[in-house]
Amino acid sequence: MKTYNDYLQFGTMPTNNNEARILRMKASRFTIIDGELFKKSSTWLLQRCLKTHDTDMVLRDAHKGECGNHTNGRNLSLKILHLGYYWMTLRPDALDYAKRCDACQRHAPDIHQPSEHLNMSIPSWPFMKWGMDIVGKIPPAPGQKVFMLAMTDYFSKWIEAEAFKQVLSKKCNSKKSTGQTPYSVVYGTEAMLPTEVMIPTARYGLLTSDANNIELSYDKDTVDELREMAKIWLASNQHRVANIYNKHVYIRTFHVGDMVLRKTFQNTMDVMEEKFDDTWEGPYFIDVVVGRGAYQLSSMDGIQVPRSWNALHLKLYHV
Structure with a gap:
């Protein structure tokens, strides 16, 4: 000028x-x-x-x-x-x-795009995920031990019954992820509904005991191959899902010392302000890079924030 x-x-x-x-x-x-x-x-x-x-x-x-x-x-x-x-x-x-x-x-809008590529995990054996205990044992409140014991027994029986119903309802239908029925992957042979016993079909009515034993022995000898093919099919299906998921990923990575804002959740929102409350709160400092999009935070006063936070709920704060 x-x-x-x-x-x-x-x-x-x-x-x-x-x-x-x-x-x-x-x-x-x-x-x-x-x-x-x-x-x-x-x-x-x-x-x-x-x-x-x-x-x-x-x-x-x-x-x-x-x-x-x-x-x-x-x-x-x-x-x-x-x-x-x-x-x-x-x-x-x-x-x-x-x-x-x-x-x-x-007050910026929430970021709905995933911040990391999809991390896939393949179970070592069928129904492995059913045995995972994520929450752990819930301690009963004082004065409710008898009630909790009764409810625990009731829910355990109910869960067993529901699991049995699910196996019965799905054991004859092949899953898209593996190409096999869950029953055949576990036991090496196809399942048969109780209805087929009461009202025989061609598969059940034309099968003799000797022929059935021969078929069972053959299925047991080839069950390892069946399970390997199911794992390959599962990995291929997960690869296709990951390709579709990763198209919408917006990578957000942070480094130690960066200032970030954290998404405001319902339990941290001011009930008096409601929709006029901030969408993001902070700022916080990045203390530790945990890995796979997880970070440990600390406040401006140096107080560490409990547990790690995913990058999906964080955004860079510009000063």
């Missing part, structure tokens, strides 16, 4: 002919009024050229002042142009200012 001022006021030009021609062409879009430099926009609106120490005030007032609406960086730059101000780095400054706004970061 000093170059344009010197040219318009004193006629100062570069010694190089090409640079002088470029300056004359660009300076035609500027004019000086009462000692202030103005730029002529494409709509012939005169935009005052600001110096560096004045740009922060204009950005602040246009973004969150009396008439500010916390707009994004691009619209903020357009708004400032319409107000009649201009400087050479207007657009990148507006983008950077909107990105660092504390209120905009706290």
Whole structure:
């Protein structure tokens, strides 16, 4: 801007002919009024050229002042142009200012895109996941031990019955993930519904005891091959699912010392503010990178946040 001022006021030009021609062409879009430099926009609106120490005030007032609406960086730059101000780095400054706004970061919408690629796990043997104890033993409350024992016995019987029903309902239907029925993968032979015993079908009615024993012995000899093929089919199916899942992944990685915001959950939300409460809370510091998108956090006071948090619930905080 000093170059344009010197040219318009004193006629100062570069010694190089090409640079002088470029300056004359660009300076035609500027004019000086009462000692202030103005730029002529494409709509012939005169935009005052600001110096560096004045740009922060204009950005602040246009973004969150009396008439500010916390707009994004691009619209903020357009708004400032319409107000009649201009400087050479207007657009990148507006983008950077909107990105660092504390209120905009706290009220930003939730990020629904997954932050890490899908981590697949294949069980070592069928129904392995059914035996996983994730929650652990729940301690009973005082005065409810007898009730809890009775309920525990009731629910254990109910779970066994439901599991048996599920096996009966699904044992004759092949699963898409393995291409085999669960019963055949476990026992090496196909299951038969009780209805077939009461009302024989062609499969049951035409099968003798000797033929059945021969078929069972053959199935037992080839069950390892059946299970290996089921594992290969399962791995192939998981690979297809992972390819579809990973198309929508937006990788978010953080490093130790980074400042992040954590998603506000229902148990941490202020009940008085309801929908006007912040979408994100913090900021927090990244203390430890646990791995696979998990991080240990600490507050600004240095107090460690309980348990690790997934990157899906975190976003970078810009200062």
